Amino acid sequence: MTKEQFVVTAAQMRDIEGRIFAAGMPVAALMEKVGRLISDSFARHWQRLQSIIPLSPLFQGGLGGSNVGILAGPGHNGGDALVVARELHFQGYQVWIYQPFAKLKELTSQHLQYAQSLGIPCFTELAELPSCDFLIDGLFGFGLEREITGNIAEAINHFNDWNKPIFSIDLPSGLHTDTGEVLGTAIRANHTFCLGLWKQGLLQEQALEYIGQAELIDFDIPLADIHAILGEVPKIKRITKTTVFDTLSLPLSPTTHKYKSGHLLLISGSKRYAGGAILTGLGARASGVGMLSIAVPESIKPLLISHLPEALIIGCPETETGAISHLQLPPNTDLNSFNAIACGPGLTTDATPIIEQVINSDVPLILDADGLNILAQLGTISTLQKRQNTTILTPHTGEFHRLFPDINYQDRVKAVQTAASQTGAVVLLKGARTAISNPEGVVWINAESTPALARGGSGDVLTGLMGGILARVVNKQVNIEDVVAAAAWWHSQGGILAVKERTELGVDAFTLTQYLIRVLKLSIEDIL
Numbered sequence: 001m002t003k004e005q006f007v008v009t010a011a012q013m014r015d016i017e018g019r020i021f022a023a024g025m026p027v028a029a030l031m032e033k034v035g036r037l038i039s040d041s042f043a044r045h046w047q048r049l050q051s052i053i054p055l056s057p058l059f060q061g062g063l064g065g066s067n068v069g070i071l072a073g074p075g076h077n078g079g080d081a082l083v084v085a086r087e088l089h090f091q092g093y094q095v096w097i098y099q100p101f102a103k104l105k106e107l108t109s110q111h112l113q114y115a116q117s118l119g120i121p122c123f124t125e126l127a128e129l130p131s132c133d134f135l136i137d138g139l140f141g142f143g144l145e146r147e148i149t150g151n152i153a154e155a156i157n158h159f160n161d162w163n164k165p166i167f168s169i170d171l172p173s174g175l176h177t178d179t180g181e182v183l184g185t186a187i188r189a190n191h192t193f194c195l196g197l198w199k200q201g202l203l204q205e206q207a208l209e210y211i212g213q214a215e216l217i218d219f220d221i222p223l224a225d226i227h228a229i230l231g232e233v234p235k236i237k238r239i240t241k242t243t244v245f246d247t248l249s250l251p252l253s254p255t256t257h258k259y260k261s262g263h264l265l266l267i268s269g270s271k272r273y274a275g276g277a278i279l280t281g282l283g284a285r286a287s288g289v290g291m292l293s294i295a296v297p298e299s300i301k302p303l304l305i306s307h308l309p310e311a312l313i314i315g316c317p318e319t320e321t322g323a324i325s326h327l328q329l330p331p332n333t334d335l336n337s338f339n340a341i342a343c344g345p346g347l348t349t350d351a352t353p354i355i356e357q358v359i360n361s362d363v364p365l366i367l368d369a370d371g372l373n374i375l376a377q378l379g380t381i382s383t384l385q386k387r388q389n390t391t392i393l394t395p396h397t398g399e400f401h402r403l404f405p406d407i408n409y410q411d412r413v414k415a416v417q418t419a420a421s422q423t424g425a426v427v428l429l430k431g432a433r434t435a436i437s438n439p440e441g442v443v444w445i446n447a448e449s450t451p452a453l454a455r456g457g458s459g460d461v462l463t464g465l466m467g468g469i470l471a472r473v474v475n476k477q478v479n480i481e482d483v484v485a486a487a488a489w490w491h492s493q494g495g496i497l498a499v500k501e502r503t504e505l506g507v508d509a510f511t512l513t514q515y516l517i518r519v520l521k522l523s524i525e526d527i528l
């Protein structure tokens with residue numbers, strides 16, 4: 001595992017830190033190291049930002065003239081901020097410190113004393129503060145456990161109103177380290193330097209509006225200390241490129257043939273929602289699956305053929321409403337002919353018999369969209385109990401609630417763990433921070449995405465892509481949750497690349513399908 005993949009709670013971070021200190025690392029030395037790493041990273045970002053953000057009238061020209069306000073808290077988060085204050089002072093920035101606390105931890109107090117001895121102005125009252133070009137927030141880190149109130153809450157709201165870029169140390173002050181909940185009020189950062197290991201709260205949706213761009217500052221925590229606290233196989237992990245490339249089974253074997261590269265059956269679309277079938281098919285195309293069959297109502301078969309000439313389009317008898325009434329597979333084919341089935345986008349809830357049929361089959365199965373709505377009507381847990389083979393459910397929040405009305409989905413990590421354990425399925429809960437769990441509670445979180453994906457049809461693309469990867473690798477000793485994670489990561493990265501080239505408004509679902517291979521190519525070049 002790489003450092004980027006680990007996710008910790010405050011208690012786990014404290015325990016890991018405890019081991020490092022017990023082994024002889026002086027606390028002050030670690031703070032010094034962390035502070036220097038933050039200042040270096042900050043200087044790089046500031047140089048880039050300066051070219052795009054107008055500076056205050058006090059700006060005196062040149063990078064060294066920038067004005068920086070440091071917000072220092074009473075604990076070691078404040079200590080980190082004071083090391084950064086000193087470093088930036090020596091680099092030529094105009095620095096001031098806001099420190100309104102009566103009682104400081106000893107190390108923090110020493111750094112404050114030294115900063116003052118260097119002539120760095122230090123203020124305790126908001127009204128006294130000069131202007132600045134940006135703020136560095138070191139009020140609270142993972143030691144914050146209770147609500148922020150009174151003058152500190154007022155100060156945080158005041159700084160948010162300044163509309164200056166804010167860089168937060170470890171996490172935006174005011175966020176709960178584990179849940180990402182706002183404790184009273186919180187700094188709205190433009191950039192967060194997360195220290196050492198990703199804190200769980202930074203991966204929770206409720207924290208997203210406060211974090212800005214997040215970056216991990218690696219300060220060389222020994223892997224042995226991480227595993228001693230998190231276990232050899234940590235329960236909660238962040239998806240990274242490495243996860244994905246371990247799963248995609250590339251490069252292809254030189255002796256492969258089309259049936260060795262997987263055969264996927266997509267069951268999707270209706271007269272009313274023909275587009276869902278096309279988007280799912282285009283998502284599957286990008287997976288590189290060897291054989292793609294798509295079952296649709298007879299009347300939309302010509303449309304599918306025109307978009308996906310390489311796929312075998314299976315026209316099925318349809319209901320009066322234009323949904324598939326039953327599957328009519330080609331001669332000598334049954335469901336066992338496929339390595340995986342992905343089922344649901346655009347089906348409408350009139351296709352109930354199809355869902356019953358695929359659930360009763362013994363083929364690895366992905367259910368999405370109307371596949372999930374029908375499953376909810378059939379009774380989620382009792383219906384899935386019959387299944388022997390792999391099942392993957394990919395609900396968005398509304399579908400999740402229909403499937404699992406008794407599970408509280410506010411804490412998304414717990415929600416997917418419970419849903420997966422109740423059903424024996426791998427459950428992916430879509431959203432800004434998609435969370436995935438297997439029945440044993442091993443969780444992947446997709447921490448990089450873009451709101452540009454919040455558009456109709458983008459989930460259909462994910463279903464097709466995931467189905468194709470599943471069909472390709474399902475017989476190759478992979479963990480199913482890794483396949484699901486790989487698809488979620490690839491889908492989001494496609495969206496992120498599309499945003500870079502086309503803006504956040506330019507990522508309709510069809511366009512997204514065109515970016516999947518482009519982003520894969522860039523990622524492969526990156527790791528070579």
Ligand SMILES: NC(=O)C1=CN([C@@H]2O[C@H](COP(=O)(O)OP(=O)(O)OC[C@H]3O[C@@H](n4cnc5c(N)ncnc54)[C@H](OP(=O)(O)O)[C@@H]3O)[C@@H](O)[C@H]2O)[C@@H](O)CC1
Binds near residue numbers: 030073075077147148
């Ligand atoms: N782990 C690592 O490897 C490393 C960690 N490092 C850094 O240490 C940080 C953690 O430091 P930390 O433990 O001192 O806690 P921190 O977040 O500064 O705040 C706690 C202080 O705030 C106070 N306080 C709390 N709530 C409050 C409230 N509502 N309103 C007002 N006050 C409140 C509380 O006081 P008390 O509860 O005693 O009243 C206490 O004094 C971590 O985020 C990282 O930046 C790096 O330096 C090196 C590597």
Ligand SMILES: Nc1ncnc2c1ncn2[C@@H]1O[C@H](COP(=O)(O)OP(=O)(O)O)[C@@H](O)[C@H]1O
Binds near residue numbers: 433458460
């Ligand atoms: N705010 C957001 N940030 C990042 N990704 C998002 C956001 N909102 C939705 N998504 C992603 O967009 C996709 C939407 O899927 P879904 O709701 O099933 O749409 P549809 O059914 O129209 O295809 C999911 O992959 C989801 O994770």
Ligand SMILES: [K+]
Binds near residue numbers: 140169
């Ligand atoms: K902070």
